[in-house]
Amino acid sequence: MPDITKHLQQQINDARNQGHKLAIVGGGSKQFMGREINAQQLDVGGHSGIVDYQPLELVLTVRAGTPLSEIEIALAEKNQMLSFEPPYFGDRSTIGGTLACNQSGPGRPWWNSVRDQVLGVNLINGKGEKLRFGGQVMKNVAGYDVSRTQAGAMGTLGVMTEISLKVLPRPAITMTLSREMEHSEAIRFMNARAAEPKPLSGACWLDGTLYLRLSGAHSAMEATAKHWDIPVMANGDTFWQQLRDQQLAFFAGEQPLWRFSINSTAATPPLKGPWLLDWAGSQRWYRGDNEMATMEAHAEKAGGQVSLYRGGDRTGEVMHHQQPALQAIQKRLKHSFDPDALFNPGRLYSWL
Amino acid sequence: MNTDSKPLNTAASKPGKTELAEMFRRFIDPQFVITDEETLKPYECDGLSMYCVMPLLVVLPETVEQVQQVMRLCHQFGISVVARGAGTGLSAGAMPDAGGVVLSLAKFNRILHIDPLARSARLQSGVRNLAISEAAADYGLYYGPDPSSQIACTIGGNVGENSGGVHCLKYGLTTHNILSVEMVTVDGERVVIGNDGLDSCSMDLLALITGSEGLLGIITEVQVKLLPTPEIARVIMAGFGTVDEAGAAVGGIIAQGIIPAGLEMMDSHAIIAVEAFTGAGYPVEAAALLLCEVDGTKEEVQEHIEKAEALFRDFGATSIRTSKDDAERALLWKGRKNAFPAMGRISPDYYCMDGTIPRAHLGQVLSEMQDMSKRFGLRVANVFHAGDGNLHPLILFDANKEGELERAEAFGSDILELCVKVGGCITGEHGVGVEKIRQMPMQFTDPEIEQLNAVKSAFDPQGTLNPGKGVPTLRNCQEYRAINAKPQAPEVQHA
Numbered sequence: 001m002p003d004i005t006k007h008l009q010q011q012i013n014d015a016r017n018q019g020h021k022l023a024i025v026g027g028g029s030k031q032f033m034g035r036e037i038n039a040q041q042l043d044v045g046g047h048s049g050i051v052d053y054q055p056l057e058l059v060l061t062v063r064a065g066t067p068l069s070e071i072e073i074a075l076a077e078k079n080q081m082l083s084f085e086p087p088y089f090g091d092r093s094t095i096g097g098t099l100a101c102n103q104s105g106p107g108r109p110w111w112n113s114v115r116d117q118v119l120g121v122n123l124i125n126g127k128g129e130k131l132r133f134g135g136q137v138m139k140n141v142a143g144y145d146v147s148r149t150q151a152g153a154m155g156t157l158g159v160m161t162e163i164s165l166k167v168l169p170r171p172a173i174t175m176t177l178s179r180e181m182e183h184s185e186a187i188r189f190m191n192a193r194a195a196e197p198k199p200l201s202g203a204c205w206l207d208g209t210l211y212l213r214l215s216g217a218h219s220a221m222e223a224t225a226k227h228w229d230i231p232v233m234a235n236g237d238t239f240w241q242q243l244r245d246q247q248l249a250f251f252a253g254e255q256p257l258w259r260f261s262i263n264s265t266a267a268t269p270p271l272k273g274p275w276l277l278d279w280a281g282s283q284r285w286y287r288g289d290n291e292m293a294t295m296e297a298h299a300e301k302a303g304g305q306v307s308l309y310r311g312g313d314r315t316g317e318v319m320h321h322q323q324p325a326l327q328a329i330q331k332r333l334k335h336s337f338d339p340d341a342l343f344n345p346g347r348l349y350s351w352l
Numbered sequence: 353m354n355t356d357s358k359p360l361n362t363a364a365s366k367p368g369k370t371e372l373a374e375m376f377r378r379f380i381d382p383q384f385v386i387t388d389e390e391t392l393k394p395y396e397c398d399g400l401s402m403y404c405v406m407p408l409l410v411v412l413p414e415t416v417e418q419v420q421q422v423m424r425l426c427h428q429f430g431i432s433v434v435a436r437g438a439g440t441g442l443s444a445g446a447m448p449d450a451g452g453v454v455l456s457l458a459k460f461n462r463i464l465h466i467d468p469l470a471r472s473a474r475l476q477s478g479v480r481n482l483a484i485s486e487a488a489a490d491y492g493l494y495y496g497p498d499p500s501s502q503i504a505c506t507i508g509g510n511v512g513e514n515s516g517g518v519h520c521l522k523y524g525l526t527t528h529n530i531l532s533v534e535m536v537t538v539d540g541e542r543v544v545i546g547n548d549g550l551d552s553c554s555m556d557l558l559a560l561i562t563g564s565e566g567l568l569g570i571i572t573e574v575q576v577k578l579l580p581t582p583e584i585a586r587v588i589m590a591g592f593g594t595v596d597e598a599g600a601a602v603g604g605i606i607a608q609g610i611i612p613a614g615l616e617m618m619d620s621h622a623i624i625a626v627e628a629f630t631g632a633g634y635p636v637e638a639a640a641l642l643l644c645e646v647d648g649t650k651e652e653v654q655e656h657i658e659k660a661e662a663l664f665r666d667f668g669a670t671s672i673r674t675s676k677d678d679a680e681r682a683l684l685w686k687g688r689k690n691a692f693p694a695m696g697r698i699s700p701d702y703y704c705m706d707g708t709i710p711r712a713h714l715g716q717v718l719s720e721m722q723d724m725s726k727r728f729g730l731r732v733a734n735v736f737h738a739g740d741g742n743l744h745p746l747i748l749f750d751a752n753k754e755g756e757l758e759r760a761e762a763f764g765s766d767i768l769e770l771c772v773k774v775g776g777c778i779t780g781e782h783g784v785g786v787e788k789i790r791q792m793p794m795q796f797t798d799p800e801i802e803q804l805n806a807v808k809s810a811f812d813p814q815g816t817l818n819p820g821k822g823v824p825t826l827r828n829c830q831e832y833r834a835i836n837a838k839p840q841a842p843e844v845q846h847a
Contacts, residue, residue: 056603057710057741079609102551115556116528129799137708138521138740139780141514141563142788142795143804143823145527148559157555169609191469195493197580199649219651263548265470282550303548319553325541329810330555336806348554 001049001063005122005130005161011042012159013128015342022342024155026065027092030101034154034347036314044096047161050074052136059119059136060167064096064160071095075167083111083168088245096160102152105244106202106213109194109264109279111168115151122162123150126338136164155344156352157337171215174201176236177225181210183268183275190280191265198224202240203280206250213240243278250276250285256312258295260284262304269298285309296320319349327351366429369408372453376411379421384412384459395454398439398446399501402703402757403786407434407448414459416534416542416572423570424540426453432816433538435566437478437509440501442704443785445513445565449819457508460572463487470548471578472531477508477571481515484576493578496523499781500689508571514563516781518614518688519645521739523579525781527562534573535561538812546575560807565783566818568811585613585647586657589684590664591638591671595619598640599714601667602738605644608663610656614645615739616688619718622733622746623687629694632687635671642738643688645681691735692746699731699748703760707771708780711741720770721745728763730756742780743771769794784822793829801829 015022021039025031028045047065054060055078062071068086075081085105086098097103099121104113120134123146134140134147150160181189186205193212194200199220202213212230214221225232233239242248251257260269264281273288292308299306305320312318322330334341334352346352367375369387376385386392387409396404408431413419426433432452439446448454460476463483467473468491473484481502485494498517499505505515511533516525523529532546546558561568592598598617605612618626618634618641627634634641642664646656657674664672675681687694695702709717718734725732731748745767749760768778768791778784778791792801804823808815824832 054710054712056606057712058606059710102556109550112524112528113551115551115559116524125799125803127799129803131797131800131803133800135708135775135777137710137742137776137780139516139525139708139737139742140777141781141783142777142779142792143784143800144568144807145514145559145563146803146807148527149556151556151559152551152553153555169606169611172609188469191471195468195471195491195580197492197582197649199652216648217652217655219655220649223649223651261547261549261551263470265467266548279550305547305549305553307553322554323543325537325543326545326557329537329557332810333555333807336810337803352554 001046004047005124008042008044008047008159008161009124009128009130012124012126012342015040016126016128016340021345023347024159024344026094026097027067027090029089029093030097032310033101035318035350037344037346039345042159044159044161045092045094051162055080058167059164061136061162061164062095063162065094067091068093068095068098076170079170080167081170082117082165084108084114084117085111085244086114095163099151099160099163100153100155106204106240106278109282110201113151115148117166118147118151118163119166120164121147121150121160123158123160125158126340126342130161134164138166154348156334156348158343171201173218173221174213174215174237175221175225176233176239177212177214177228177230178233178236179210179230180208181205182208186210186277187265187268187281190277193228194280198227204243205277206248211239250274250287253287254311255287256289256308257310258286258288258290258306259309260286260299260302260304260306262299262302266302269302271298292317317350322349366431372431373409375425376422380411380413380418384414386410386412395436395439395448395456398436398441398444400442400444400785400787403444403447405448405450407454408451410454410456412456412459416536419455419536419570419572420540420542422453422455423536423538426816427539427814430814430816432819433570434818435508435512435570437506437512438480438504440505441509441513441785442706442782443779443787445783445785445818445821447786452819455570457506457572460508464573466491466578468493471580472548472575473578474573474575475507477511477574478506481505481507481510488578489581492581494581495576496529496579497526500692507574507576511562511571511574512564512566513781513783516737516742518616518737521615521737522611522613527559529577530558530562530574531577532575533558533561533571535569535571537569538814538817548575563783565785565822567808567822568817582613582647583649584653585645585681586653587614587643587645587675587681587684588657588660588664589634589673590642590644590669591635592640592642592668593638593670595640595718596715597668598642599711599738601642601664601669602711604663604667605660608659610646610660612644612739613647614643615737616643617641617736617738618688618691619734621731622691622735625698625733626687626691626694629697630687630690632683633673634687638670643684688735695733695746695748700750700752701748703747703749703764705745705747705764705767706742706779706782707768707776708740708742709771709774709776711738713774717743717770717774721767724763724766728759730759730763732763737780741776765791786821789821789824790832790835792824793833798826798829801826
């Protein structure tokens with residue numbers, strides 16, 4: 001695939017001159033996230049391909065529109081992986097969208113998030129300038145960490161064109177342990193196991209059942225399973241893949257899906273309806289109708305934040321509100337990257 | 353923060369030293385508002401003592417409210433503020449601004465809460481790095497990043513510099529190990545960035561603050577993640593006949609799918625100096641030495657140690673020694689941990705550089721560095737966080753000899769330029785500070801510098817937070833590029 005950076009710059013400059021706004025789209029698989037906006041599509045999906053991959057350096061550089069599947073095939077050949085286990089919402093999910101929406105899978109508490117693994121980005125700002133921040137090395141503190149700041153910004157700070165990431169070896173083996181457990185007991189249990197020096201790489205609770213994943217050397221798996229005395233579950237990998245990609249029955253249907261990112265040990269908010277606990281309790285999913293303000297109060301009580309992840313009213317706010325001083329800073333930051341407010345206006349917040 | 357906040361008074365009404373001290377003493381214990389020359393003296397520099405400036409005065413507030421009041425006053429009068437933790441930084445990032453205030457967080461030394469089940473700790477920003485792990489040890493937990501100054505450096509400073517340490521290949525940098533910070537903005541607002549969860553809605557401000565060298569706000573509290581202490585850790589020390597063999601062995605370990613907890617390399621100059629200083633039993637005949645620490649469960653460590661030993665032999669290791677217990681592990685690390693003082697023994701002064709390179713270029717970089725060493729007439733020893741490509745060349749010089757300091761600085765600048773040339777960066781973990789501000793235009797273009805300055809303005813429109821550090825002005829960039837373009841290396845004969 002060709003390098004279309006110049007073409008993207010041209011489209012940005014045109015939008016700037018003609019006064020229209022741009023909706024950045026990679027594979028289009030995460031259109032359901034964020035607020036509804038009305039803007040002309042800027043297609044980054046055509047900016048695809050692996051630029052450089054150095055397995056011995058654990059460093060991968062890809063164009064932002066590269067599909068996750070293409071990246072993971074290349075990494076698998078060298079027995080490596082994207083350790084943040086990016087969710088696939090269909091086969092068109094790209095690495096750029098994954099970073100912009102800060103999406104990481106079940107292994108996130110142990111193997112880091114996409115934001116954590118970012119080493120550098122190339123970005124076109126609202127002035128059409130191509131900028132490079134970070135780099136292709138693990139340690140780099142020159143300049144502010146603009147690369148990781150992109151995580152969760154949903155494209156509001158610019159158009160990412162290239163991303164460098166730290167990749168990791170695939171674990172030799174994974175094993176899933178599973179047993180029945182009551183909701184609040186599961187919260188305590190998952191956290192207690194996570195505090196032990198054992199090769200835990202997943203901890204989830206759903207419908208009265210606890211699921212733990214172990215990864216690493218074979219000998220260590222066996223010893224840990226025995227030590228914890230929890231039965232091994234067959235076909236465990238399928239469960240974690242369906243959890244990652246939101247294909248479990250819990251995620252089906254039209255009910256609004258809320259995501260709580262909270263203290264892993266907090267009591268689950270007293271709301272009627274189904275819950276799914278992931279990340280050893282740090283990430284909790286809830287299905288049901290409710291008011292944003294009510295949900296925010298629950299999230300704050302639990303030490304974190306909430307977002308209306310999928311469904312519901314997408315014309316109102318869908319992200320946890322910001323403290324006024326931080327809101328002011330973010331408005332100024334947005335202005336510093338995108339003075340004409342070209343990129344994804346209102347996608348993240350009505351005021352951004 | 354008020355978007356259109358402006359200083360209420362003009363420069364004409366800016367208070368003098370005595371007047372300002374008087375204002376501070378109304379809400380800070382008077383003994384902690386320092387104005388006399390003698391007590392101010394220790395604050396004139398940080399760990400990089402070649403850069404010294406006397407501040408107008410130093411304040412040591414004891415509460416967040418006091419920090420807010422200091423910031424409001426300074427904002428009102430357009431007075432600069434430089435935050436300071438333990439002053440162990442190595443890039444003059446905490447060097448005072450002449451005519452400005454140094455805000456020391458030394459009184460913010462309380463561990464507020466440790467939550468063993470949630471594996472987190474809330475700390476005031478002046479808490480020492482090592483004190484966190486010491487306090488968490490009772491629960492079988494520890495704090496990951498372990499910069500070599502960890503006995504003294506503070507968590508607030510670690511956030512400011514995004515500090516790493518010898519274990520960051522596996523356990524990450526500060527940015528990977530914190531959940532939230534409480535920060536006082538330039539105009540005195542108290543904000544919390546992040547929360548008890550693993551991420552926040554919207555752009556990642558926590559990432560932006562981490563490593564921002566005190567240019568965006570004053571950190572008053574930090575919530576860190578704690579990790580379970582591994583069941584066991586063992587270290588292999590392997591000597592090699594050439595640097596290239598040792599470099600290849602590092603790649604070999606990674607290719608095996610092993611991520612060591614620490615993976616350090618030293619060149620022969622460093623090995624000899626360190627062995628003379630510590631007597632840890634390092635192989636002085638080796639051209640390069642690797643320290644490879646593996647941690648985890650007993651089973652996993654056993655498996656990985658066996659693999660790594662075999663692999664080092666295959667890559668031509670001339671000597672291999674593996675720790676049998678924690679005492680021996682500590683002994684093998686002792687040399688590496690004392691590398692800097694060991695240099696102090698063989699040279700009156702040393703200048704520690706901090707570039708990062710893609711590891712594949714290690715051989716080339718070390719060999720070019722030896723050429724430079726001859727050209728500048730100064731010795732250089734190398735210690736290297738080999739796992740993540742972070743190079744610490746130690747340039748040996750004597751500041752009392754005419755021109756040696758300048759030559760050491762020019763030598764250092766050339767090394768950083770070389771790091772950028774091979775695809776690396778000018779600073780892996782020490783920060784830009786004052787020291788490397790002239791090298792920023794080597795790594796960044798003008799529009800990039802302009803964007804970084806715009807980020808700064810979003811937090812600090814008047815530019816009073818730690819001025820003159822981190823990011824150069826565009827005008828200075830042109831000047832630095834012109835200077836850097838001139839030939840710098842004089843032909844000097846070895847003494």
